[in-house]
Structures are given as C-alpha cells and as structure tokens.
Amino acid sequence: MDTETQSAYQEELQRLERTNVEIDKQLKRLRETPVYYGPDLTEQALEAQREHGRHNLAKAIDEAYFGRLDFQESGTASPAPLYIGKTGVEDERTGQLLVIDWRAPVASLFYSFTGGLDAASYDSPDGLIEGLVYLKRNLVVRKQILQRVVDTYDREADSLAVGDEFLLYRLGENKDNKLRDIVSTIQAEQDRIIRAAKNTALIIQGVAGSGKTTVALHRLAFMLYQYREQVRAERMIIFAPNSMFLDYISGVLPELGVGNIQQNTFTDWVLDVLDHEVKLADPAMTLQTWFSLGSARPVVDDNAPGRWKGAVAFQHAIDARLSEFEKTYVPSDDFIPWEGARLKLAMIREWFFVENKHYPLIKRRERVVARIKRWMEMQLDKVWEQTKKKELKKKGAQRLRTYLTGWPEHTAFTFYKQLFDGKDSASNVPGPIAAASLKRFKKKEVELEDLAPLLYIHARLNGVPSEQLFDHVVIDEAQDFSPFQVAVLDMYTRNHSFTILGDLSQGIHAYQGIHDWKEFSSLFEANGTAYFELDRSYRSTMEIIQFANAVLERGVDNPLLAVPVFRSGNKVRVLQAAPAQRFAQIAQALTALESGSASTIAVVTRTERQAQELHEQLTAAGHEANLITAHQRVYRGGISVLPVYLTKGLEFDAVLLVDATAKHYEASLMDAKLLYVGCTRALHELWLLAPGELSPLVAADNPDIVTTVSPF
Numbered sequence: 001m002d003t004e005t006q007s008a009y010q011e012e013l014q015r016l017e018r019t020n021v022e023i024d025k026q027l028k029r030l031r032e033t034p035v036y037y038g039p040d041l042t043e044q045a046l047e048a049q050r051e052h053g054r055h056n057l058a059k060a061i062d063e064a065y066f067g068r069l070d071f072q073e074s075g076t077a078s079p080a081p082l083y084i085g086k087t088g089v090e091d092e093r094t095g096q097l098l099v100i101d102w103r104a105p106v107a108s109l110f111y112s113f114t115g116g117l118d119a120a121s122y123d124s125p126d127g128l129i130e131g132l133v134y135l136k137r138n139l140v141v142r143k144q145i146l147q148r149v150v151d152t153y154d155r156e157a158d159s160l161a162v163g164d165e166f167l168l169y170r171l172g173e174n175k176d177n178k179l180r181d182i183v184s185t186i187q188a189e190q191d192r193i194i195r196a197a198k199n200t201a202l203i204i205q206g207v208a209g210s211g212k213t214t215v216a217l218h219r220l221a222f223m224l225y226q227y228r229e230q231v232r233a234e235r236m237i238i239f240a241p242n243s244m245f246l247d248y249i250s251g252v253l254p255e256l257g258v259g260n261i262q263q264n265t266f267t268d269w270v271l272d273v274l275d276h277e278v279k280l281a282d283p284a285m286t287l288q289t290w291f292s293l294g295s296a297r298p299v300v301d302d303n304a305p306g307r308w309k310g311a312v313a314f315q316h317a318i319d320a321r322l323s324e325f326e327k328t329y330v331p332s333d334d335f336i337p338w339e340g341a342r343l344k345l346a347m348i349r350e351w352f353f354v355e356n357k358h359y360p361l362i363k364r365r366e367r368v369v370a371r372i373k374r375w376m377e378m379q380l381d382k383v384w385e386q387t388k389k390k391e392l393k394k395k396g397a398q399r400l401r402t403y404l405t406g407w408p409e410h411t412a413f414t415f416y417k418q419l420f421d422g423k424d425s426a427s428n429v430p431g432p433i434a435a436a437s438l439k440r441f442k443k444k445e446v447e448l449e450d451l452a453p454l455l456y457i458h459a460r461l462n463g464v465p466s467e468q469l470f471d472h473v474v475i476d477e478a479q480d481f482s483p484f485q486v487a488v489l490d491m492y493t494r495n496h497s498f499t500i501l502g503d504l505s506q507g508i509h510a511y512q513g514i515h516d517w518k519e520f521s522s523l524f525e526a527n528g529t530a531y532f533e534l535d536r537s538y539r540s541t542m543e544i545i546q547f548a549n550a551v552l553e554r555g556v557d558n559p560l561l562a563v564p565v566f567r568s569g570n571k572v573r574v575l576q577a578a579p580a581q582r583f584a585q586i587a588q589a590l591t592a593l594e595s596g597s598a599s600t601i602a603v604v605t606r607t608e609r610q611a612q613e614l615h616e617q618l619t620a621a622g623h624e625a626n627l628i629t630a631h632q633r634v635y636r637g638g639i640s641v642l643p644v645y646l647t648k649g650l651e652f653d654a655v656l657l658v659d660a661t662a663k664h665y666e667a668s669l670m671d672a673k674l675l676y677v678g679c680t681r682a683l684h685e686l687w688l689l690a691p692g693e694l695s696p697l698v699a700a701d702n703p704d705i706v707t708t709v710s711p712f
C-alpha cells in the first residue's frame with residue numbers, strides 16, 4: 001500500500017468504527033425494548049417503526065456502507081462526504097445522516113457521475129441540486145471489517161474519468177447458485193432505468209449479461225422506497241420463464257431489504273386466476289418439439305400456433321365475438337312465470353343493456369336474474385291465498401330455470417372453445433390450429449398460447465376485481481411473451497406501470513415471442529412508454545463476448561452486438577474430435593474444468609434427451625452433477641447438465657458446450673440464437689467440443705480470442 005492509500009484506509013477505518021458503534025448502540029437499544037403486542041393503535045404504530053428499525057439496522061450492522069462520494073453543493077463552503085449503504089442510518093443525537101440509502105435522490109450522484117471537472121447534479125424533491133464531485137470511493141466492508149478501499153475518481157488526480165477498477169474486481173469474482181445485488185457498482189445507464197418514472201411501460205432491450213434481470217429487481221426496491229405511499233410490495237410481481245429461474249433470482253430482493261414481492265410464471269398465475277378450470281399440456285413436450293434437430297423442427301412463422309394466438313388480431317377477433325355474444329346473450333322472449341304474469345322482454349333488456357351496462361357480462365346476468373327473482377316475489381305478494389301462492393312459486397322457479405337455459409352462464413373456457421368449432425367465422429382460426437386445439441380441449445388441456453386469450457375472456461366476462469390489480473409488473477425474458485399476453489396483463493395493472501425486459505438476439509422461443517419491440521410499445525399510448533437499450537455486457541470476459549458476437553453475426557441479419565467491459569480472461573477453447581471419441585472428450589474436459597477455479601460449471605447439450613443420457617454417463621463415470629430438465633424447480637449450483645434452451649437467464653463460471661457440430665447447430669437463425677445463448681452463459685471459461693464437423697456458426701480462426709489446443 002502506498003502512503004496515500006494507507007492514509008485513506010486509516011481514515012476510513014476510523015470512520016467505520018464510529019458508524020459501527022452507533023449502529024450497535026441503536027440496535028441494542030431497540031432489541032432490548034420489549035415488543036408491544038397490545039391493542040393501542042399509537043403504540044402499535046410505534047412498534048411497527050421499531051420493528052422497521054431493527055430490520056434495517058440488523059442489515060446495516062455487517063456492512064454499513066459500500067461507497068463514499070465527496071460532494072460540494074453550490075453555495076456551500078466545502079465538500080461533504082456522503083456514505084452510501086443499503087439502508088439509511090441517522091445519528092440519533094445530532095440527526096445527521098451517517099449512511100444514506102442508495103435509493104435516496106442524492107445517492108443517484110454516486111451512480112450517474114461519470115467523471116470530468118464539470119458540475120454534477122441530481123433531482124431532489126426541492127428541484128435540481130448542482131455542485132462539484134471531489135471523490136468517488138468504493139469500500140468493501142464484510143462483517144464490520146474494512147477489507148478494501150478503491151478510489152474510482154479523485155478531482156485532484158491525473159485521470160479524471162471514473163475508473164472501472166472496482167467494477168472489474170467485482171466481475172472477476174466467482175458466482176454461486178444465486179444472482180446477487182449490485183448496489184455498489186450500478187452503472188450510470190442502469191441507474192437511469194432503475195430510477196425511471198413509475199407510471200410508464202418501460203421496455204428494455206439489453207444484450208446478454210447487460211444486467212437486465214438485476215436492474216429490474218433493483219428497480220422494484222427503488223420504487224418501494226420512492227413511491228412508498230403508492231405501491232405495496234405484495235401488489236408487485238415479477239414474471240419469469242420458469243420456477244428454477246425464480247429460485248435463481250430469489251436472493252436479490254431480500255439482500256436489498258425487500259420482501260413480499262410476488263414472483264411467478266405467467267402460466268401459474270393465469271391458472272390460479274382461472275381457478276384451475278383447465279390444465280396445461282406438458283411444456284416439456286412443447287419444448288422438445290420446437291427444439292428438435294434440423295428438419296424435425298416445425299416451421300416458425302406467423303401461423304405457428306403461438307404467434308397466431310398471441311397476436312393482437314386474435315384479441316380483436318375475440319372482441320368481435322364478445323360484442324356479438326353480448327347482443328344475443330339475453331333470451332329473445334318475455335318471461336312468463338305462470339299464466340297471468342308477464343315480464344316484458346323490453347324490461348329485461350332495459351335492465352341488462354341500460355341499468356347494468358357498466359358491469360361485466362356475467363355480473364350483469366347475475367344482477368338481472370336477481371332482479372327477475374325480486375319481480376316474481378312482488379307478483380307473488382299480490383296473491384293472498386297461501387296454497388295458490390305456494391303452487392305459483394314452485395311453477396315460477398321451474399319456468400325460470402327453463403328460461404335461463406337459453407341464457408347460459410359461460411366460463412372463459414366454455415366460451416373460448418366455441419371459437420374453434422368451425423361455426424364461428426369471426427375468429428377465422430386456421431384449420432390445423434383449430435383441429436389441434438379442439439383435440440386438447442377435450443381433455444381440458446390447453447397450451448401456453450391459450451392462456452392469454454382465456455384470461456382475456458375471463459376478465460371481459462367477470463371483470464377484474466381491484467384486489468387483483470398489480471401496482472407494478474416486471475416481465476423478464478419478455479421477448480418470449482406475445483403481444484396478447486402483455487395486453488391482458490395490462491388489464492391487471494394500475495397505470496400501465498411495467499418493466500418489460502429482454503433481448504431479441506436471445507429470442508429462441510420465436511414460435512411464440514415477438515420479433516420487434518414495437519409489437520409491445522404499440523399496445524401503449526406513445527407518451528406512456530419509454531424504450532432503453534443496454535449494450536454493455538458485464539457477465540463474460542472480452543474473449544467470450546467477442547466469440548459469441550461472431551456466432552450471432554454468422555446467423556442473424558443486423559444483430560444487436562454486445563460491447564464487452566474490458567475484462568480479459570482465458571481464450572475460448574474449441575476442440576474437435578472424432579465422433580467415437582465424444583464421451584471420452586467430454587469427460588476429460590469436465591475433469592480439467594473441475595480442477596480449475598470454477599465453482600459452477602454447465603455442461604450444455606443441444607436437446608433434453610442428450611442431457612439425460614450424458615448425465616447418466618457422467619454419473620456412472622464418477623462425476624457429481626445435477627441434471628436440469630424443464631420440470632426443475634430449484635437451481636443447486638455445482639455442475640449442471642442441461643439442454644441449451646434451459647440455460648436462458650442463468651450464468652456459470654465455466655460453460656462446456658458439447659456437440660458444437662454442424663449437425664447440432666446449423667447455419668440458421670434459430671440455431672445461431674441458441675448457440676449464442678449457450679455461449680453467453682459463461683463468466684470466465686467457455687469450451688466448445690465438436691465430435692464431428694464443426695458448426696458453421698463457430699469461428700475458430702481468430703487466435704486472439706480462440707485456442708484449438710487441447711490441454712489434455
């Protein structure tokens with residue numbers, strides 16, 4: 001350590017000790033205060049405050065803060081150090097802020113400031129505050145101990161740019177089985193998204209590893225801080241592609257001190273709302289079909305069932321059918337409960353179409369039927385003779401039952417099925433889709449692409465109760481969502497408040513997902529949506545990113561390429577072998593990677609069946625590995641064997657991509673995206689094995705980033 005670093009370290013050590021003592025003192029006092037369980041409302045509110053304090057201080061006690069920014073606000077005499085942490089801490093005696101919550105307006109300077117001598121500014125509740133930044137310092141504190149002090153900007157120093165040194169140190173670390181928070185190194189372009197206004201449908205196109213998932217989770221934590229009066233955690237939701245992915249990201253929000261946010265898949269959420277009236281066909285079968293090899297794979301175009309049923313045009317067809325249905329829903333006759341009593345059709349229509357117009361269809365029916373019953377009661381009141389009255393009452397009830405058979409009580413599913421029976425010209429469902437759908441519906445089974453239309457019909461028939469409305473919705477891997485899915489989610493979301501994120505280059509579910517973000521933005525008012533692009537990739541080394549970019553360039557027209565953060569590592573290894581050597585080569589490569597420093601390793605196959613077979617072989621050969629299939633709910637880390645399409649969203653220290661051959665990855669758009677997804681999962685090491693002719697998507701001829709030399 002040079003003298004300057006030494007003195008900075010000493011200074012920070014003393015300051016940290018003072019802060020730790022204060023946090024300790026406050027936490028001790030709060031823990032010693034008996035918990036109030038009584039009925040007094042004021043006491044209850046005070047107890048809630050104390051509990052909040054206990055929770056926050058317990059978080060702050062190990063790691064009080066991670067950053068320092070010296071800022072001189074215009075009009076003040078000297079710079080003041082601001083310490084930024086995961087939660088704010090106040091000196092009880094002086095009221096001075098010892099630690100500033102990373103979500104507070106002033107803390108945004110720590111992230112948005114990118115260097116230079118010019119004035120910096122941030123938005124505060126009192127307007128724009130301007131001033132000069134003198135120092136930006138990163139601090140690593142673990143269990144109250146100061147481990148590292150790194151100055152990333154110093155006004156007095158030679159270089160005035162904010163340095164990447166600390167970021168690179170964090171990116172170079174190994175990963176375990178959970179995604180982590182990034183509060184100490186949020187980048188300026190990510191911070192803009194995290195702090196974007198609430199009532200907007202935010203659409204984010206971000207390259208692989210650009211931090212989309214991480215940023216979305218931080219955005220939720222920010223919203224709960226900034227808009228605490230308007231949003232509740234339990235009314236916010238994250239939609240992710242599968243349960244294993246949800247498990248993988250489940251650590252971030254608690255690390256940020258946020259609990260109770262719903263995390264779900266679109267499928268499970270819809271099935272719940274529909275009260276499990278239908279069940280989903282095994283998604284593993286769907287995946288196996290769409291990810292089968294070469295010519296076995298069905299054609300992906302706008303007539304693929306997912307694209308067709310996910311289109312806004314289908315929503316409009318359903319709208320037309322619902323309007324038609326509404327017009328003809330009410331029976332066409334007067335209601336005659338018994339001779340001598342007649343309820344005119346005009347009256348029933350008046351109740352249905354005028355008086356209850358604002359209710360959803362099923363509710364309207366319920367209200368009108370209740371009204372008819374009340375009308376019958378009134379007619380019966382006019383009859384004095386009790387036996388007669390009883391007889392008429394029975395008859396009336398019977399006739400009402402018959403009358404209502406012409407007025408069926410539809411569920412979303414019974415209504416939806418009709419669209420496919422060929423009698424309905426408005427829906428115009430292509431023959432093959434209708435036939436396949438009806439076959440499934442007989443078993444009360446539906447596919448993923450049926451869920452949005454079903455929920456839409458459900459909402460139109462029954463309305464959306466206010467307790468089912470979300471305050472904010474995050475859709476991760478949104479390129480795999482259809483416009484219809486987003487449109488129906490919008491019905492369940494207050495103020496169109498969305499964070500929609502994904503990467504078109506990773507659109508491997510093109511048979512159901514979008515091809516352009518405009519398919520989503522056109523669903524919202526022009527001034528209610530904002531679009532961001534993230535093109536820097538933080539996950540992988542420079543070599544891996546350049547290699548993966550080359551894969552994309554070979555298979556995709558005008559690809560969105562990732563810009564690597566300058567973190568250099570080992571070259572990507574591309575090793576060829578004879579087909580007969582396949583397993584021996586995989587086993588040797590895995591053993592070599594296991595002996596390195598990687599904590600998490602993925603062995604990536606092209607299909608699920610290959611993953612199962614390889615897992616068996618590896619286990620028999622003594623490797624301890626977890627097989628990941630479409631049904632997996634928990635991600636365990638260590639060595640995972642999985643098909644390439646299930647690696648989406650995950651990351652591993654090392655990736656061993658087997659079967660990188662021409663047979664498994666053709667020169668096609670879909671295969672290029674698949675291979676790109678597989679390659680971009682690697683943080684530090686990427687190895688590709690090709691037992692046979694090398695895939696035309698793989699460029700092994702750039703010696704700066706690729707080696708073909710076998711280490712074994």
Ligand SMILES: Nc1ncnc2c1ncn2[C@@H]1O[C@H](COP(=O)(O)OP(=O)(O)OP(=O)(O)O)[C@@H](O)[C@H]1O
Nearest residue numbers: 182185186187208209210211212213214538539649
């Ligand atoms: N500002 C940052 N500081 C440190 N690490 C970061 C930062 N941004 C992203 N990362 C890291 O980069 C990796 C990728 O992040 P994340 O999974 O959120 O990206 P993504 O865009 O959702 O990726 P993909 O689309 O490829 O699944 C994670 O390990 C994350 O911790």
